[in-house]
């Protein structure tokens with residue numbers, strides 16, 4: 001990736017002296033938080049987990065260090081994910097996590113960053129205010145929201161400023177978003193509170209039901225990465241699963257096959273595919289014709305599930321492509337939008353800046 005994070009826009013557009021260097025974009029995800037700094041690219045990529053001591057309120061660890069503690073902490077410490085289904089579930093802990101990441105980029109406190117935050121397109125006004133508040137409380141000077149599908153499409157280098165249909169599907173840890181974008185705005189979209197973690201929950205329930213085995217969330221996520229599958233594989237694979245027997249209460253090991261993971265994932269996968277179908281059904285015919293030619297672009301960590309691309313292809317009969325880097329695509333796209341923000345600000349177009357800050361009908365077309 002080039003130094004400017006592979007920006008599709010000329011670097012000269014947004015670099016307004018030294019101040020611009022403190023603009024950052026944050027993809028605050030249910031599973032991972034990424035920070036993109038203008039001129040440097042992605043500078044933070046960590047799991048969205050915080051280990052907090054509830055007796056004293058002290059933060060023990062943030063990010064990867066905190067994730068290692070999930071399910072392994074003493075009673076007073078809790079390793080928590082402050083976001084659920086793409087929105088903030090614990091405002092205070094989210095603030096602490098953001099403060100930690102922003103300080104890592106801007107160690108000198110007085111350099112207050114101007115921030116573009118990604119938000120799911122299905123977010124409510126209350127949830128939207130929570131994101132803004134958390135970011136300001138964490139030390140940001142100014143906050144603007146960008147809808148995640150728009151950021152994903154920019155990151156995937158889709159020609160969204162043209163008058164043509166672009167269909168992007170972003171499957172994260174807690175949300176799935178499907179959006180048709182034309183002329184820089186979302187035309188139709190579906191936002192689903194189902195993501196990679198719901199596959200993990202479905203597998204944990206399957207193991208409980210079929211094997212009377214209780215397993216931790218890290219175990220089911222690792223199984224997904226190792227043997228998880230969305231469509232029949234040429235060679236099915238197997239893995240050993242360790243957990244606690246629900247009947248005897250003792251540790252137990254069982255074998256699990258990739259075919260069984262498919263059975264377990266059937267319901268959440270069906271919901272994601274249905275959201276794609278619904279979006280296509282509501283797409284105006286001209287745009288649908290463009291999508292028929294160009295196909296669907298997949299972003300977000302969830303699309304890395306073995307066979308996911310093939311599943312969407314089978315179910316829609318359209319060409320389906322994975323973005324080059326599904327896990328970083330949204331952060332990179334939001335980072336590129338920093339350049340656009342500068343342009344709008346210089347043009348003094350308050351209407352469009354307002355649209356950008358509200359994260360609704362955001363216009364990124366370069367006119």
Ligand SMILES: Nc1ncnc2c1ncn2[C@@H]1O[C@H](COP(=O)(O)OP(=O)(O)OP(=O)(O)O)[C@@H](O)[C@H]1O
Pocket residue numbers: 028029030031032033085086087171172173174175176195196197221224225228299300301302303304305306326327
């Ligand atoms: N190789 C893989 N196979 C299957 N799933 C994967 C793989 N790699 C990552 N994932 C899943 O991707 C999800 C994380 O993706 P991502 O970082 O895009 O989510 P997020 O942006 O934090 O969440 P959201 O957008 O829903 O708030 C997790 O559920 C993780 O288990």
Ligand SMILES: [Mg+2]
Pocket residue numbers: 027029030148171172173300330
């Ligand atoms: Mg995401």
